[in-house]
Amino acid sequence: MIIKHLAAEIYKPQGVDPDKYICHRCSNKTKRYFYKYYSEIHGEYIVYCLKCVNIGRSDSVTPLRVINTTPESEPCDYSLGFELSPAQKSASDRIVEALDSKQNLLLYAVTGAGKTEITFEAISLARQRGLNVAFVSPRIDVVKEVYLRLSGAFKNAGIDLLYSGVKIESGHRFTVCTVHQLYNYIDHFDLVIVDETDAFPLPADDQLMDAITRAASKHSTIVLMTATPNRKMIDFVGRENVVSLTRRYHGHDLAIPKVVWQSVSKDISRKRLPGKLEMLIRNITDGNRRVLVFLPEISLMNRLYPLIKEKFPDSDSVYSGDPERYVKVDRMRNGKTKALLTTTILERGVTFSGLDVIVVNAEMFSADSLVQICGRVGRKTDDPTGNIWFIAGHNTGHIRQTVKIIKSFNAGKTTI
Template sequence: MKGSVILMNAYFAGRELIDEEIPTLPDEHIATRPAIHMDNGQPRCRRCNNTTNFSSHHCARCSQLCLYCRHCIQMGKISSCTILYRWIGPPPKHPENAGTMHWTGTLSDGQRIASSNVERAIVHLNEHLVWAVAGAGKTEVLFHGISSALAAGKRVCIAAPRADVVRELAPRLAGVFPDTPPAALYGGSPNLHTYSPLVITTTHQLYRFYHAFNVMIVDEVDAFPYTFNSSLQFAVQKARKPDSALIYLTATPNTDWQAEVKSGKREATIIPARYHRHPLPMPKTKWCGNWKKSLLPSAVHSWVKTKLDAGSRLLLFYPHIDTMEKALPLFKEIDPRIESVHAADPLRKEKVEAMRRREIPALLSTTILERGVTFPGIDVAVIGAEDAVFTESALVQIAGRAGRSAGWPTGDIVFFHYGKTNAMMKAIRQIKEMNRLGIERGLIDG
């Protein structure tokens, strides 16, 4: 039985699962509760907190007409007769030397302040926001706080909205904490059932956890779908322990959070400058006429050709897939190597890697590449910048693709539009304000 307990706690610890997800249900150390319960006469899913999106079917399990949750069905069906199981036995032991850092990098002045504040928030189980401009190096800001938490026997989770970010972060953290290899969790992940004191996961996978983490770090807290999905926000709260630290990371907090930071109502550290001490490149606005009709307006055509002739590489954003795909043949007349990419593109990863290898001179993209990617030495354009999909947050993130590396700290950014919007102007003002703060705090040279 002892060996069985050790095996089950390594698999099960911190998780709350349905029986289909448990290979063998142990005889002890298990707590249960109904997956759907009635709350003031309304059904509520305890896994995702859904109260409105239900349907019913004749259930093979209970041979009755059974209610089921449609909202989180991609994680496995939750019905009225489903039971949630969680492990309440002894937790797994941490590896020896857990939290020992193998990192020889140095922090900038802005990063050092944020790192200290994050570590303090983790020790005192507080909530803290790190508002760091794109390219400031926010991941490195976490290292010391994670190290102290793991060394103290705490369990740490870094949650991000997209699987791409998880796949990028996991090897970086594995290199920094080789004695505590992180479990990387996302749909199709090979180690979905691996235990580690350090977990890097999509926010969707948090549906399967219950009071598991002493430290919850939410990366890109402003990004879709997390920011628009209250059930994912519920999942974050359910997955953390009642007494735990909560760290938020973003380059673009929403308007309410910005106001709370400025008024002192929200504890935050602002990193207004990149580690290489150069200012953020400022976007320009340029009228291009009705781009929906022409697809590749003359102003855009001229800018692209001039840039490519000068040897520049370009990242070009369109608001919608259909318009972008119709425009692609026109771009290929300028250079046949130009490609496009979007979320459903089966060759998305290959094209992004080809862009990194400098095999593609210009890449057209939807907002899927607005964050989480770095291509050194690129110029950036938005075609149709007035479209509603280009929010202030999206435009700040897109502008943040340029000038990220010390070798190429500058870059052109153009918002091509058919009429200026408040989002465009607010994005430009936010970037300008960060540069002002960076200079004021001595974090930008010159």
């Protein structure tokens, strides 16, 4: 079923139970995520859910309406543009086996391993069999990138794209969307692929994982994909259903970060660009490469950016609430921006060629974030290597763990 505002069939007479404080669309039961007000028009109090309001309001006076779709197969041919490596082919076969046996699977793959392309064969087979497919992620940036890659590969397939403010609908049989959009689906998808399963807010919100399992059909296959799995993910699929991919598709090692010991706070507070940071950016841009400069806080980025802009005119900054966020990312991708300051919003879901990375105040980042940030470098076949620098005031377990994880991948081992 698909929840649709103007559909004929009523699924629930109310979207929200005002007495028990339950949202029938997203299953929210936490009272602080509901808002109650008196409506002069209805002559009664109305309760609506704040948890899923970004995809449309679910309230106590409006019924939830649904449509039911019928299975429909399509040839769903795809063009890959390259041949899968033996390791990629093995992982692809395991996903197909999981689809055939209706089991869940965890693809534990190094960043840049070609996870998206590894799923193509299973997607194609699922659609040929009339099974509904969803490719989802917690991050809009990832969803947009995946949609472009899938549209380019499955040229004759009708693919939905759904995220906040965007709806491209084509039958709801092959859907690319953010996890939040799954609140509108019940027992619908037979193959659900969750990319960047470790990305915020999915690991911290059990309700989102519930949305994934509720949107999946009773005999579905759910494939979780991540470079940094946690115990909950492993328990969800079972350790025997974990597939590891320790090499990137081009076969080159991951870049190992170099640590520069410097506290930058004093220089920035004096409105002075830290010397070591300036030298690194200068060396990168003089070498005709680009650089992402990651910072742990927006406030620090806002204080540092004018100092960098003065020395490097082709620089910019971006954060999650930036209204020009996607325009700025495109400028970086097109080579118009040479140095881009960013928060963790660009730690995943983006690929730039000729890229190096600097992490300022690296001691303030988690190991999972640092691993993802390091994964931005060396993703292209024509640029398989690069440099990563951690600027840190002191050493931390997260910095040491990041180096250990990357070295383990390069040695063909995993850390689970």
